[in-house]
Amino acid sequence: EVQLLESGGGLAQPGGSLRLSCAVSGFSISSYAMGWVRQAPGKGLQWVSAVVTSGGVTYYAAAVEGRFTISRDNSKNTLYLQMNSLRADDTAVYYCVKSPCIGNCYSTFDYWGQGTLVTVSS
Amino acid sequence: DIVMTQSPLSLPVTPGEPASISCRSSQSLLHSNGNNYLDWYLQKSGQSPQLLIHLGSNRAPGVPDRFSGSGSGTDFTLKISRVEAEDVGVYYCMQARQTPVTFGQGTRLEIK
Numbered sequence: 197e198v199q200l201l202e203s204g205g206g207l208a209q210p211g212g213s214l215r216l217s218c219a220v221s222g223f224s225i226s227s228y229a230m231g232w233v234r235q236a237p238g239k240g241l242q243w244v245s246a247v248v249t250s251g252g253v254t255y256y257a258a259a260v261e262g263r264f265t266i267s268r269d270n271s272k273n274t275l276y277l278q279m280n281s282l283r284a285d286d287t288a289v290y291y292c293v294k295s296p297c298i299g300n301c302y303s304t305f306d307y308w309g310q311g312t313l314v315t316v317s318s
Numbered sequence: 319d320i321v322m323t324q325s326p327l328s329l330p331v332t333p334g335e336p337a338s339i340s341c342r343s344s345q346s347l348l349h350s351n352g353n354n355y356l357d358w359y360l361q362k363s364g365q366s367p368q369l370l371i372h373l374g375s376n377r378a379p380g381v382p383d384r385f386s387g388s389g390s391g392t393d394f395t396l397k398i399s400r401v402e403a404e405d406v407g408v409y410y411c412m413q414a415r416q417t418p419v420t421f422g423q424g425t426r427l428e429i430k
Contacts, residue, residue, distance in 0.1 A: 233367075240408075240410065240421055240422075240423055240424045241359075241361075241367065241410055241412070241421040242421065243412075243418055243420065246417070246419070255417045255418075257418045258418065291367070302414060302417075302419070303355050303373075304357050304369065304372040304373070304414060305357070305359075305367075305369060305412075306369050306372070306378065308366040308367055308368065309366065310366055311366055
């Protein structure tokens with residue numbers, strides 16, 4: 197059974213940092229594209245970042261480029277999102293997502309985690 | 319960025335009746351490989367989104383056949399042949415033709 201379990205959310209001050217983790221079971225993250233999608237309270241879905249299997253190429257939304265870093269530890273089968281220079285508008289539930297894509301692609305999110313809430317406030 | 323526009327934003331439906339949601343993209347989602355990179359997701363209250371339709375018209379495993387997706391290029395439609403109470407939630411279309419991946423605003427389906 198495929199499971200994606202996020203952790204690491206919580207309260208952070210503006211300008212602070214958090215690292216989100218997504219522990220995966222049921223498949224090897226090295227075999228598929230993975231990513232993060234967020235949802236601000238009461239709002240819609242916003243794509244944040246993706247990492248593909250081909251060369252580990254990474255992609256970011258303009259709103260987080262230069263502040264967030266996506267990475268994966270294949271030995272731990274875990275995906276990460278390092279979030280620096282946090283802002284109030286980063287407040288959201290962050291979902292870890294899996295794509296069935298293999299290679300330099302990232303389309304479709306066939307599995308989603310339950311999400312972890314990040315709150316940025318002083 | 320590709321802008322995704324859904325309509326309607328609110329959809330009250332009587333159980334057993336059909337429902338239809340439109341999604342339009344500001345650029346074509348048709349790739350040279352013949353695939354339309356357009357997905358549909360449903361987010362039920364308090365839950366994570368779940369994949370319904372991928373590549374425009376392919377139902378995800380376990381999705382009831384009352385759900386169907388159609389369209390190509392810039393115009394897409396999600397249809398529910400007979401709405402059931404469990405179909406309540408917010409429906410999102412999403413394009414993955416190019417980064418950044420973008421979502422529609424969401425359509426809230428409610429039961430009359």
